[in-house]
Amino acid sequence: MEREELAAWLRLAMTPGIGRIGARRLLATFGLPQRLFDASPEALAAGAGPVAVKALESEPKGWREQVDLTWHWLQADPATRRLLTLADPQYPQAMLQTEDPPLLLFAQGQPVHEWPRAIAVVGSRNPTAQGRIHALQFGRTFAQAGLTVVSGLALGVDGAAHEGALDGAADGQLATIAVVGTGLDRVYPSQHHELAHRIAERGVLLSEYLLGTPPLAENFPQRNRIIAGLGLGTLVVEAALQSGSLITARMALEQGKDVFAIPGSIHSPQARGCHALLKQGAKLVETAQDVLEELAPQATVQPAARIAPSEQPLLRAMGYDPVGLDALVARTGMSAASLQVALLEFELQGRVARLPGGLFQRIEQG
Template sequence: MEREELAGWLRLTLTPGVGDTAARKLLAAFGLPPGVFAQSHAALLQVVSSAQAMALGHPPEGLPALLEQTWQWLQATEPDGATRRIVTLADAGYPASLLEMVDPPVMLYVIGAPAFDLTQLGRAVAIVGSRNPTPQGASNARAFAQALGEANITVVSGLALGVDGAAHQGALDAAASNPSRLATVAVVGTGLDRVYPARHRALAHQIVAHGLIVSEFAPGTPPLNQNFPKRNRIIAGLSRGTLVVEAALQSGSLITARLAVEQGKEVFAIPGSIHSPQSRGCHALIRQGAKLVESVNDVLEELRFDDVTASQAPDADPAVLDDSGLLRDLGFDPVSLDALCARTGHGAATLQAQLLELELDGRIARLPGGLFQRVGRG
């Protein structure tokens, strides 16, 4: 993006009284920002109010400073070859799923590996939940995220403490076996020139290496309370479904779930103890029609990702074992992946893909400690 182009987009979004809704109407009517600002007052009145049309006639106060700050942010380099980008409604790289929302953001700021972009989110599931989860809740978030990642599904969350952080970490765990895949996307409520919460700085660096961090807020935007519920609509919008792991009755995660429903997306909830306040939000969602989830299979079966198959996994080895051969090599006792590699002579990527397929078919079970066991004697 050139500096002059950036100036036009920032002017449109910074003009007092012209919010995202009016900006989208103007863009639809007159094309790119230069076309908007070239219009007469009378022409603008056909689209926006008199006050908005008047405001559009003058560059807003603070535009030069914001332009300089944003331009400097855009030009700065990231470690490990990651790039900084700005994606607008007019760009081919704008995620199609957000265009289906009633209020898509006009601009998105993105940091991530150059191989990844937001158009790769056809297979994505959001995982959200409490900032103060129980140990089991945090463990569930990480385990579900890892299982989804191993099924070649991107995990979307909000980089918050608790469930969000555990979900991102689980997705990164899965990325260890396939670093070429878009593992996770963090949608944040601040400018991308800062990490909030600060204790997730190391996690944010990992995400940048294996995924993307996204914000609709310009660099310099602090962690304002009103921005976090707003970013939740993007989390829901980027995903095919939203899984709530743990949530109190008054929780931002329930806002994300409601927004997902409003967007026509699936909502899933993991039940918990009737004595735990962190489970009450999930139980309320289940009573309202969310699907009760006990395993990752419940999510995959509902969303029906047609391309989630072992043979199509991008990291699969060319050689493939047939099911009967792999089941025979599994035996009936718990066995580790390393032991299976030694027994079969096949690589871990091939075996992981086929083990996932057998697990989804209910023919094997995944046990604690990274072990697998055949289910039944047939």
């Protein structure tokens, strides 16, 4: 992309009062932004209307500075940094099929000549121990089956899904896509600096927001339409009733895509959003294989082996909800001392998590 072309796209994106819908209408009428800004006042008035003409006649505030910032950002690492416009042949085709595709997509990471089949995985920023393990395991299995995992780089489920995909992806495979709500020159949350670096090495970071954009609350629900748009379907691992994950699920449904939800304990606030989705017709899943079987007609995926249930009596007695020591004594007939030893061993193996309040939870997938 030449600097003049970059400047025209940024000017269109930054012009107040135009918006994404208005910008797409102008592009449909005039073609590329350079033609729009080169058009005569008479042509603009005929094709854009008086409101758009007035908005377009002045340079947006901060536009020249943004052109400089973006140009230097792109030139600093042209092998991994790109600005994808609606006119770019490398723009994700899946987004072009949605009602509200971004005008621009800043991308950092592996070059993508053809966007792969993907599954969106979203959920709570404060998941249970089991929820985090689910996100990790589902993300890993999806990657092993050849799907790219899309999520939002948030704490909790999002981060775990990205990590699982990075662990499960084969060499050369686009492991995961992180769609963020800030400019790509910053990482939010800051705890995910290392994870973002790993994604840039083996996946892609995407944002529709200009460089320098801070983490504004109103941007995150907007970016969720991109997460939903890039996936063949959306899996919700855990979610409260009022959460961004349910926004993503709604957007996926509006795009005519499948929504999957993992059920949880009726006592867990993090499960209520998933249960609400299931009541509304989302597909209940217990394993990653359930999702892969549903998506098989749309994507070539490798089958994932089901995990055999554990034969450990203690693990069977625990179930998958948090449970206290006294309840386990009653269920198993074991002494408290013997249970403490067995639970410690399972904890060291990563099969049981110790929770606040003297509770334990099984975190292996059975």
